Amino acid sequence: MSGEPPPRSIPTATAGRLPAYHRALVAAAAAGARTCSSAELAAAVGAHPDQVRKDLSHLATRGTRGVGYPVGALVDELAGVLGLATExxxxxxxxxxxxxxxxxxxxxxxxxxxxxxxxxxxxxxxxxxxxxxxxxxxxxxxxxxxxxxxxxxxxxxxxxxxxxxxxxxxxxxxxxxxxxxxxxxxxxxxxxxxxxxxxxxxxxxxxxxxxxxxxxxx
Amino acid sequence: MSGEPPPRSIPTATAGRLPAYHRALVAAAAAGARTCSSAELAAAVGAHPDQVRKDLSHLATRGTRGVGYPVGALVDELAGVLGLATExxxxxxxxxxxxxxxxxxxxxxxxxxxxxxxxxxxxxxxxxxxxxxxxxxxxxxxxxxxxxxxxxxxxxxxxxxxxxxxxxxxxxxxxxxxxxxxxxxxxxxxxxxxxxxxxxxxxxxxxxxxxxxxxxxx
DNA sequence: TTCTGTGAACAGATTCACAGCA
DNA sequence: TGCTGTGAATCTGTTCACAGAA
Structure with missing residues (x-):
């Protein structure tokens, strides 16, 4: 539930893909994954790993090299950015x-x-x-x-x-x-x-x- | 009902707007218009006249300067391109x-x-x-x-x-x-x-x- | 060695500016 | 004079290439 404000302004094209990333990460979390690489995420949403990394670079949550992105933190930040936290x-x-x-x-x-x-x-x-x-x-x-x-x-x-x-x-x-x-x-x-x-x-x-x-x- | 083949390959972004142009032109035709300027069309679909002209330049139907585009011909060509002619x-x-x-x-x-x-x-x-x-x-x-x-x-x-x-x-x-x-x-x-x-x-x-x-x- | 992060190169789309015809 | 048609400039987004941390 990170109440993070959007770190910077997110490009429109990237914004359009965030819901898909959020969905994929929620699914990964449900499957028990604690971490998720850009390649896995790319496969899930039908994009290139390069693009996933560029997109996620606009967020505050950073991945760890050799490992991937932290699923829980990313889900939380995305939920915050997408405004899913507040009813x-x-x-x-x-x-x-x-x-x-x-x-x-x-x-x-x-x-x-x-x-x-x-x-x-x-x-x-x-x-x-x-x-x-x-x-x-x-x-x-x-x-x-x-x-x-x-x-x-x-x-x-x-x-x-x-x-x-x-x-x-x-x-x-x-x-x-x-x-x-x-x-x-x-x-x-x-x-x-x-x-x-x-x-x-x-x-x-x-x-x-x-x-x-x-x-x-x- | 012109069976025109797509004159050239139409850019993706333009293609995405063709249905809107088609709709607007059908409405214009219903209102009795025989001709329609890029400015009018732009107002109807929420775009700039420049863009409308650029988009329509990918089609075979040409407008006449000082007047506008021929509504009937454009509707027909768009219907053809969009495949509305064949069931x-x-x-x-x-x-x-x-x-x-x-x-x-x-x-x-x-x-x-x-x-x-x-x-x-x-x-x-x-x-x-x-x-x-x-x-x-x-x-x-x-x-x-x-x-x-x-x-x-x-x-x-x-x-x-x-x-x-x-x-x-x-x-x-x-x-x-x-x-x-x-x-x-x-x-x-x-x-x-x-x-x-x-x-x-x-x-x-x-x-x-x-x-x-x-x-x-x- | 794996996978992130990012500058640089590239591609595509939009906007501008203006030439040219009715 | 009004409005189309289109090259040139700009902007945005994508892909590439690689440096660097775990």
Whole structure:
């Protein structure tokens, strides 16, 4: 649980790989490993050992030559950097097919996230129960965000409604969004948006087929 | 419907943005636009006009100076490059929460994809109906792939089962995989893997919070 | 001898600047 | 004058090569 602040600013590309390292190291720890070499880690995440070392060099935890990296310390530091240590509240907008699947997704808790509220624009689904939460109306967002101190919003609405959902969330004070809508979201400065787009990925597969190297990207 | 072959090899980074351009142009066409400038396109996808022009310069369709790009021609060429013209069969492995949401996802058809079969390892769900398909067993994959000429496999199983699912798919002859499991998949040469990882994205949001520029990536 | 840590070389992508055509 | 097309410059990220500690 090292409360280490990020030692320096971590390059974007490296940051994108940290979750994978964290996963692999948690698995290694579960398997009883106390130490892990860059080669082992590279094999686990599908990268080159060089890259693993360069990436990890941005962290405070150092490996020992001839041996490898200390699994426990690295897991702790990564958890700290990724913010898994502190619990944060999440609100999910849109309880269609995808929204319901996400609402019952058990991966939130493991990432230090607590699903605090569900909302939708459609008055017909408001009040309905999904998992162990009742669906609220989008208009209640400001109150919900304040009450639960929500920091992260998940956008699971159709593309046409995505910008409105983003506006409602940022307007209510949410500063990080994860969108599943195939659309570009315009947000105020200081708000982080990541977007997971199944439609785009499907199209890319069509394009990448019959290409040289294909990196499993995220 | 231009059957144009990709004029040259398109850089990876550019390729990743083509689906977004395609979406934006389809929207523009629907709005009645016959022409679209790089600035408009840039605003729609959240990029700089310079970049849009550079990206589009890899395609055969040219814009006209002082006017912009021809919407219809660009949409057609992009559809061709992205392989939206030819229908391809998809098999989905894993009919848990996520799998069922994907099975009823209506975005496949719009990308030239037809969901041809569903399979699972769990004998208890085999035979069950999801959408308008019956769930088959993973052992039937080779037969299903052959029968429906499946080209694309979607992996919607837990991380621990993902490698086995990938092996089954590639073993049956599927050459493109879209994985939703938070794990690195090892596949034979020539097989393309893309991975959509909600867990990773959630962790990244924690890390990126309070950062300068945050590109909405995919 | 093994494996980390890092400077240096390299490759790829983005941004800039501007020439040129409608 | 407006907007495309593209070489040049810059920036970011990856790979290489090797010095040095355990």
């Amino acid at each position: 944060r509240a999440v609100v999910l907008v849109g309880v269609g097919n995808l929204g319901r699947a996400l609402a019952t997704y058990d991966g939130f808790a493991a990432r230090g996230l607590r699903l605090a509220a569900l909302v939708d624009v459609d008055r017909r689904v408001v009040g309905r129960r999904v998992g162990d939460l009742a669906v609220g109306h989008v208009d209640e967002l400001p109150a919900l965000v304040r009450r639960h101190r929500v920091e992260l919003g998940v956008v699971a609405v159709p593309a046409a409604a995505a910008q409105a959902a983003a506006d409602a969330l940022t307007g209510a004070g949410v500063t990080a969004l994860l969108s599943f809508a195939p659309a570009h979201l315009r947000v105020p400065d200081g708000v982080v948006v990541r977007s997971v787009d199944v439609a785009t990925e499907l199209q890319l597969l069509g394009l990448l087929r019959g290409r040289p190297a294909a990196r499993a990207g995220t | 391809r069969a998809v098999v989905l492995v894993g009919v848990g929460n996520l799998g069922r949401a994907l099975a009823t996802y209506d975005g496949f058809a719009a990308r030239g994809l037809r969901l041809a079969a569903l399979v699972d390892v769990d004998r208890r769900v085999v035979g069950r109906r999801v959408g308008d398909l019956a769930v088959g067993h993973v052992d039937e994959l080779p037969a299903l792939v052959r029968r429906h000429r499946v080209e694309l496999g979607v992996v919607a199983v837990p991380a621990a089962a993902a490698q086995a699912a990938a092996d089954a798919l590639t073993g049956a002859g599927v050459t493109a995989l879209l994985s939703f499991a938070p794990a690195h998949l090892r596949v034979p040469d020539g097989v393309v893997v893309r991975s959509v990882d909600v867990a990773t994205e959630l962790q990244l949001l924690g890390l990126l919070r309070g950062r300068p520029a945050a590109r909405a990536g995919t």
